[in-house]
Amino acid sequence: MQQNNITDQPVPLQQALAQQAANGEETARRQVNELVAPVISYQSSRFCKRFCRENKFNYSCTLNPPVPQSVNGSALCEWGNASYGWMLNDLCSNQRLLKYEGRNGAGLFAYLYQIANSLPFYERWKDWRFGRHIHVPTYIQALNPRAGRVFMLLRSNESTENIAQTLSLPLLETEQICQQIVLLLTQKRRLHLLNPPVNISLTESTTDGTTAHQQDLADYDESPENQQQKQQLSDAWGKLNPVEQFxxxxxxxxxxxxxxxxxxxxxxxxxxxxxxxxxxxxxQQLYYFRRKTLAKLAGMMG
Incomplete structure (x- = not known):
């Protein structure tokens, strides 16, 4: 089924499609995946390119269109395909699809589109891209059935002894897996994956167990007050000059x-x-300019 066929359907039918997909109906799941594919392709390309600094000099980009690079015949970069997969799992999770209610006549595509363009979605992607929820490279997973978990524990600076105890593995086997992982990452010039940078979230922390995943409702599902706030921010943003926005x-x-x-x-x-x-x-002058601009933005919002 083509995207325009789904979006032309009445909202109750789109709700039924989302529920069928969430319940594991294969055809419905495929239709939902195809529906959101253009949004995921655009956002995965946009986000990935935004933080592509060193990779483009060492790896072949898998995005479409790819990041221009000066190295030919190098290994494929995994972040493009991994970002696509992460976004597909986030946007089309069972929980997400079951939350779709079609409020105010919002179609399924509009619902997922608004979430994909929300700040919490962007923040979750960055948490995954740079934080603990990192994509374990396939070449690490191929080393050993436990290699993925060993990799994550190494990233947490756990000792070999603690890793062996946590995974109930013999110490000698654990040491061998750790050595294989370090050697392979060194060969691929990706040893930095064992030392993730600290990522500061722009979303507010919660204390009641509510996650950002539960907060990024589509605009159509937001209260009029929230929509008005976002419109005020958009209007104020438009009044900044290009340098301030940059x-x-x-x-x-x-x-x-x-x-x-x-x-x-x-x-x-x-x-x-x-x-x-x-x-x-x-x-110092740059940060002062940013501080003045943020104050100006806040002032225009009242």
Whole structure:
């Protein structure tokens, strides 16, 4: 079934389709996966490229279109396909599909589209991409049935003895698996995967057990007050000039390193302080500019 055929159906039929897919009906599941495929392709490409810094120099990109690269014949980068798989699992999980109620006439595609473009969705992807919920490379999984769990425990800085005890494995076997993992990552120049960077979430932490996964309801399912707030933010954002938007996006939303932002401003010869050339702008001046812009944004929102 084509996407436009599903979106043209009455909302109750789309609800039934979502419930059938959640209940494991194969045809319904395939139709839902096909429905959301364009959104996932776009977002996986957008997110992955945003944080592709070193990989593009060492691996062949699997995105469509791929990231331009200078190395030919290198190993395939796993992050593009892995991001697609993560987004498919998140958007089309049973829990997600069963939550679809078609409020205010929202179709299934619109419901999933709004979630895929929400901040909690972006934050969850970053938690997975950089945090503990990392994709275990397939070449690690192929080493041993327990290699995936050993890999995750190594990332947590667990000792070999603790790993062996946790997994109920002989110490000698555990040491061999650890050595194989380290050797393979070294050969593939991906030893950094054992040392994940700290990722700061832009979403608020919760204390009542509510997860971000439960918070990112589609716009159609939000209260009028929340929709009004988002519209105010959108209107205020539109009043910022392109340089202000660029700095907020780079430093706050994308969490880029300040030196890379300064390099970009210098390359475009854009000054953020009167009387100071772009090439002479300091990190302190950049952060001060961001602070002023955030205050300006808050002021325009009332």
């Amino acid at each position: 700095v907020i996006e780079a430093l706050t939303l994308e969490e880029q390193d300040a030196k890379y932002v300064l390099q970009a401003l210098n390359k475009m010869d854009i000054s953020i302080k009167e009387g100071v050339a772009a090439k002479d702008t300091s990190v």
